[in-house]
Amino acid sequence: MSETTTGSIDPVAQAQHGFAEWFGRRPAGVWSSPGRVNLIGEHTDYNDGFVFPFAIEQRTAVALGDRDDRMLRVATSFAPDVVEIDLDLLTPESVDGWSAYPLGVAWALGEYGADLSSVRGVDLYLASDVPVGAGLSSSAAIECAVALALDEHWGLGLDRPTLAKVGQLAENRVVGAPTGIMDQSASLLGEADAGVFLDCRSLDAEVIPLGFAAAGLSLLVIDTRVSHAHATGGYAARRTSCEAGAAALGVESLRELHEGDLARAAELLDDETFRRVRHVVTENQRVLDTVRTLHEQGPGAIGPFLDASHVSMRDDFEISVPELDLAVATAQANGAIGARMTGGGFGGSAIALMIDALVPIVTREVAAAFAERGYREPSIFTVRASQGTRRDV
Template sequence: MDPVASAEHLFAERYGRRPAGVWSAPGRVNLIGEHTDYNDGFVFPFAIDKRTTVALGDRDDRLIRVASTFSPDVVELHIDELSPDAVSGWAAYPLGVAWALGEFGADLAHVRGVDLHIDSDVPVGAGLSSSAALECAVALALDEHWGLGFDRPTLAKVGRLAENRVVGAPTGIMDQSASLLGEHDAGVFLDCRSLDADVIPLGFAASGLSLLVIDTKVEHAHSTGGYAARRASCEAGARALGVESLRDLHVGDLARAQEVLDDETFRRVRHVVTENQRVLDTVRSLREHGAGSIGPMLDASHVSMRDDFEISVPELDLAVETAQANGAIGARMTGGGFGGAAIALVIDALVPVITKAVGAAFAEHGYRAPAIFTVHASQGARRDA
């Protein structure tokens, strides 16, 4: 059953009628640019061909009901009761989006309630931003159904606000931007300060390359301490160096930063500053030399996240090292860290070789078997039916 038919069927099974429409939004892989987004820096993600689907039906009252295939519960809330503290758990994502739309000026006093049913094939906990896929699918569905007329950059801000204030994860705007702005065979080069976005062709297929995702099955949670601690270090470093954000620093400023900051804060700052430069170098190299030229930036990014930002785990390091040893053009962990997935850019013919090698290495180390699959740059959020 195709995703749209499945969404309509699941909605009807849960609510006893057909939905008024079906919307979907993709997860994302961040090709490069990690922990730079909340530092006003540069990121370069792309939307992937794994999506979250939302079927929506109208109601004649002002209740919002949300259900999903990954929970037996139906959670309901009156629109007038929407607030950051009104709900917890998985329902905080869709209901948080509804609240955040009001914070951006939507007149929620005059909209009718809706029933939502959510389905997804974006792996949860793998660093592929299943959360943003959910937020963006719901945001687009509610925006269109309620006739709000927000543009996509605003809907990205809506998703970020929901995740920050309602879910409690201090993330930046990269994930929502990729999910809403992505295009086929292209990455989204995003300036997180201005929110200017440039869609850059990737050309992986034309170059005979595949992007392999290695989901370590080590789950992470952004709302727990490690992510928040890294963000706090970045903010402390910016304050100590007298800049608005780490975006205002360049590689040439690192000598002064090392004199001013303690060792740990300096290394956190060095990662962000050098990662911003790697994003710029990757985009330039893609434009000038093609997809096969970006491996060194991917490799250097992983070293920086492992040693300076200290957000890798042994499983991620093993995945990256094994992919590199078996011919990957470049490899790095992706996502917020402390688990999740690594990515490897590989020649098509080496996909089975690297897949087998990584699986064997994990077994040898006694790690849980990883999920390994290729992803392709895909269209962003859309109405499907």
């Protein structure tokens, strides 16, 4: 297959048009938020560790219009019906399905101190070109777009780190996915040509220039089109295993451990729990090494950390699938500087960093390898680090 992009629609224009069609008037404004690629640092966020994602060009947009009552109504291009609920009746148990993402944010704003007692209801319409189930955080893109839209429209005055917590709470309590805060932070704090180096314990964030374009490098996303869902068992089981390992080792979180602690961990833990712990400990170090190497040597030198991250996720954390392994191995065999699966695992996407001239070659070879194995045709496209959540209209 030829290289493709996901940008076949303009989500902002589609949100404006969809809002007018569903609600019969122009929206008061449109906000958008990007998906994200996690360059490195997988399953470290809920262990209070380090992550290094960046926002991508693909975005979710939300058009918002005011109402003269307390009703919240939400519609979208990817579902057939409007969902509505009285703001006074909104609880984590009162919504489900796709509407749990935007409506969960409205509930979570109140949990973070926003006074919603006197605000008026709103109509919302969502449109997106972030691939769903690809490990590019389409869910956080929804949450962050809605969070900023409601914060600004209702005049709540919450800062972006707090809005990231709002999005995480919505995903944890309303959607039921036990995810960390990385995705929301990347969407809200991202900048062009830069990654967000986030300490998930202190929530200190530093924007780090990536320099891919200046170095003649591209980051290729290989969406295996094997969908995953974080509200189901595999992700939760890994989190439970990490918590059990921390408890057995007498630490509050795995962030407190370093590679020198692994020998003791091997003696105290069963094999599976030890391997889960080893992934998190070594992945934290790989994040630190990647950021340091970017600064000292540039992006062309970070490949070994990407490669080692994939091996750790495949063998120690066991969250890869054959399609992801094939995508990574094929990219590496055809000259990629480094490659790894990205996202929570059990499907989704791989990423490969390479010189620009190799993009069509790797794209062709990965597609051919998938066809030879009888796998579903992958979607393959390049991404650039882009601006975070913003008001567009």
